[in-house]
Amino acid sequence: MSAPTASPTIHNRTKGSLRPARLRPSDLARLGGYGLRSRPLRAVLSALGIAIGIAAMTAVVGISASSRADLDQELAKLGTNMLTVSPGKTMFGKQATLPDESVAMIKWIGPVQSVTATGVLSDTYAYRNDRIPAAQSGGLSVLAAKLDLLKTVGGTLDHGAWLNAATDRYPAVVLGATAAERLGNVPAVYIGGRWWVVVGVLQKVLLAPELDSAVLMGWPAATTYLGFDGHPTTVYTRSVESQVEAVRAVLAPTANPSAPGAVQVSKPSDALAARRATNATFDALLLGLGAVALLVGGIGVANTMVISVLERRSEIGLRRSQGATKGQVRTQFVAESLLLSLLGGAFGALLGYLVTGMYATTQKWPTVVPLWVLAGGVGATVVIGAIAGLYPAIRAARLAPTEALAAT
Amino acid sequence: MNPLATVVTAPDTLVGHPVIELAGVTKTYPGGVTALRSVDLVVDYGELLAIVGPSGSGKSTMLNLVGTLDRPSQGTVRIDGHDVASLSDRQLSALRARRIGFVFQQFHLAPGRDALGNVADGLLYTGVGKRERERRAEAALVRVGLGDRLTHRPYQLSGGERQRVAIARAVAGDPPLLLADEPTGNLDSVSGAGVMKLLRELNEAGTTILVITHDREIADSLPRQVPMRDGQVI
Numbered sequence: 001m002s003a004p005t006a007s008p009t010i011h012n013r014t015k016g017s018l019r020p021a022r023l024r025p026s027d028l029a030r031l032g033g034y035g036l037r038s039r040p041l042r043a044v045l046s047a048l049g050i051a052i053g054i055a056a057m058t059a060v061v062g063i064s065a066s067s068r069a070d071l072d073q074e075l076a077k078l079g080t081n082m083l084t085v086s087p088g089k090t091m092f093g094k095q096a097t098l099p100d101e102s103v104a105m106i107k108w109i110g111p112v113q114s115v116t117a118t119g120v121l122s123d124t125y126a127y128r129n130d131r132i133p134a135a136q137s138g139g140l141s142v143l144a145a146k147l148d149l150l151k152t153v154g155g156t157l158d159h160g161a162w163l164n165a166a167t168d169r170y171p172a173v174v175l176g177a178t179a180a181e182r183l184g185n186v187p188a189v190y191i192g193g194r195w196w197v198v199v200g201v202l203q204k205v206l207l208a209p210e211l212d213s214a215v216l217m218g219w220p221a222a223t224t225y226l227g228f229d230g231h232p233t234t235v236y237t238r239s240v241e242s243q244v245e246a247v248r249a250v251l252a253p254t255a256n257p258s259a260p261g262a263v264q265v266s267k268p269s270d271a272l273a274a275r276r277a278t279n280a281t282f283d284a285l286l287l288g289l290g291a292v293a294l295l296v297g298g299i300g301v302a303n304t305m306v307i308s309v310l311e312r313r314s315e316i317g318l319r320r321s322q323g324a325t326k327g328q329v330r331t332q333f334v335a336e337s338l339l340l341s342l343l344g345g346a347f348g349a350l351l352g353y354l355v356t357g358m359y360a361t362t363q364k365w366p367t368v369v370p371l372w373v374l375a376g377g378v379g380a381t382v383v384i385g386a387i388a389g390l391y392p393a394i395r396a397a398r399l400a401p402t403e404a405l406a407a408t
Numbered sequence: 409m410n411p412l413a414t415v416v417t418a419p420d421t422l423v424g425h426p427v428i429e430l431a432g433v434t435k436t437y438p439g440g441v442t443a444l445r446s447v448d449l450v451v452d453y454g455e456l457l458a459i460v461g462p463s464g465s466g467k468s469t470m471l472n473l474v475g476t477l478d479r480p481s482q483g484t485v486r487i488d489g490h491d492v493a494s495l496s497d498r499q500l501s502a503l504r505a506r507r508i509g510f511v512f513q514q515f516h517l518a519p520g521r522d523a524l525g526n527v528a529d530g531l532l533y534t535g536v537g538k539r540e541r542e543r544r545a546e547a548a549l550v551r552v553g554l555g556d557r558l559t560h561r562p563y564q565l566s567g568g569e570r571q572r573v574a575i576a577r578a579v580a581g582d583p584p585l586l587l588a589d590e591p592t593g594n595l596d597s598v599s600g601a602g603v604m605k606l607l608r609e610l611n612e613a614g615t616t617i618l619v620i621t622h623d624r625e626i627a628d629s630l631p632r633q634v635p636m637r638d639g640q641v642i
């Protein structure tokens with residue numbers, strides 16, 4: 001019987017070297033790449049789901065961030081130091097008015113830099129001509145305006161002129177942007193049985209959107225021709241930036257000491273920010289869709305990897321015969337899955353960036369895609385790729401080398 | 409003059425020592441088929457031998473055991489001095505990476521990689537860098553007479569050339585033991601003869617080579633034959 005008689009010299013010669021060599025990271029990356037390059041179309045299609053998911057999420061966050069950046073720019077230009085004061089309802093539910101002297105009183109508040117007001121002419125309507133029935137008023141309001149209104153609210157003229165000390169006392173009006181659209185390009189409007197010359201048209205006023213649908217006339221003219229009672233209904237103030245909150249606290253009792261509870265004080269820049277933020281639910285919906293796309297994309301990658309392992313059994317057997325350990329086979333397939341997923345993620349991030357850029361450009365916004373979104377996208381794809389590739393990789397590593405080699 | 413004479417993988421001190429030792433090896437597959445029955449076999453460094461027998465006689469089963477791709481149900485397998493039963497899966501992988509080269513009937517070449525890439529990739533698990541792998545791959549392809557086919561893809565090569573690429577891949581790492589399972593099984597007689605000539609040359613240069621074949625003629629052309637039938641050496 002030929003008993004094992006290996007000489008000790010031989011035994012020792014290879015004994016110490018029976019530790020598998022480590023795969024270098026560069027070789028691992030290359031290994032992952034070969035698998036994908038051998039079936040490029042399949043790689044592209046299976047990465048598409050992840051690309052769409054990442055693109056959707058990037059675009060949602062990017063568009064919202066761009067909108068935010070635009071608002072910030074706008075507010076930086078307009079200022080966030082404007083407060084408006086308006087009468088609320090009385091205890092008996094009637095529309096309250098502000099005392100005539102409220103404008104003068106507010107002026108006394110130290111940090112207040114400017115104060116101006118408008119007064120509603122109730123039951124007074126503006127028409128484009130004298131033949132339109134009185135009931136069809138078109139939802140426009142008729143307001144008496146102080147001369148410094150435009151400056152205080154940060155409004156600009158689209159064309160024509162703002163009221164001045166002369167047109168202030170004559171039947172002349174300036175139209176808000178929406179009012180001008182509704183009335184058309186008319187030289188004069190018909191109010192209270194009289195023609196009023198249109199001397200100017202405003203652009204949209206971001207901080208005082210109620211002026212957009214208004215027909216504005218001088219305080220004295222309103223009193224003279226339309227019997228205006230002179231009660232201000234909205235007071236606009238600008239204060240020292242650092243004192244806005246302090247001013248806000250004292251505005252109501254100053255404007256109407258006898259009934260401060262009936263006075264509403266608001267900060268339009270906050271309202272503006274809140275209005276932009278109301279898109280949050282829509283954003284959440286899109287983000288949810290993006291997450292579903294990512295999930296479906298991950299399943300697509302897992303599916304591709306399972307098929308790939310089945311098809312490449314003889315390759316796996318060959319690698320095992322060449323000395324690949326189970327761990328190295330596993331790592332190879334995880335690397336391939338990671339690469340596939342990263343491919344989709346990178347493409348998706350690019351796509352999301354482009355969509356954001358296009359949308360922001362049409363809105364005249366700056367394009368802003370926060371870095372954390374891109375980093376988060378890459379992170380998400382790495383996690384998805386690892387999870388999707390793990391099961392197929394474990395199956396590949398468990399294949400017995402002889403069985404794998406027998407496959408054709 | 410033999411251009412391979414300079415490549416010596418089995419130092420003279422090893423000649424005469426066993427590289428393969430099978431003692432009472434039995435292999436029973438899970439289905440209940442006993443493919444090998446109490447096989448004893450000793451192969452020394454430097455040998456060139458044929459395992460010959462009809463289809464189903466257990467030749468491939470024996471090659472898988474010798475190649476440490478599978479473990480015996482009973483008996484001992486010692487390869488290069490190591491008792492396979494005492495080695496972990498990882499250690500067996502390392503043993504294959506450094507000490508054993510395989511040649512298969514179906515070539516098993518990656519279709520998307522050229523000859524150089526296929527051969528170089530065979531060294532991935534030896535811990536050698538890419539440059540060095542490519543250098544050795546080129547040397548191996550020159551050795552098998554394909555120095556002018558380095559950038560050819562498998563589909564651009566004849567069957568005989570493909571098997572030469574596979575042989576180059578198996579010997580690029582200079583393993584002391586080369587196992588070939590029906591290496592001429594998919595080739596015409598001229599290509600087959602060329603492959604056998606190449607194996608003889610590699611053996612002259614020092615590599616121990618075990619060839620599996622069902623072809624008596626091919627077996628008889630080698631220095632030693634081990635005939636098999638029904639899982640037994642006869």
Ligand SMILES: Nc1ncnc2c1ncn2[C@@H]1O[C@H](COP(=O)(O)OP(=O)(O)O)[C@@H](O)[C@H]1O
Pocket residue numbers: 437438439441442443461462463464465466467468469470
């Ligand atoms: N993985 C396996 N599972 C079950 N039976 C097998 C397996 N591999 C081979 N056999 C059986 O073992 C016997 C020997 O097969 P094999 O070693 O491939 O013979 P040869 O290579 O000489 O043709 C055959 O009867 C075959 O059916």
Ligand SMILES: [Mg+2]
Pocket residue numbers: 467468469
């Ligand atoms: Mg066989």
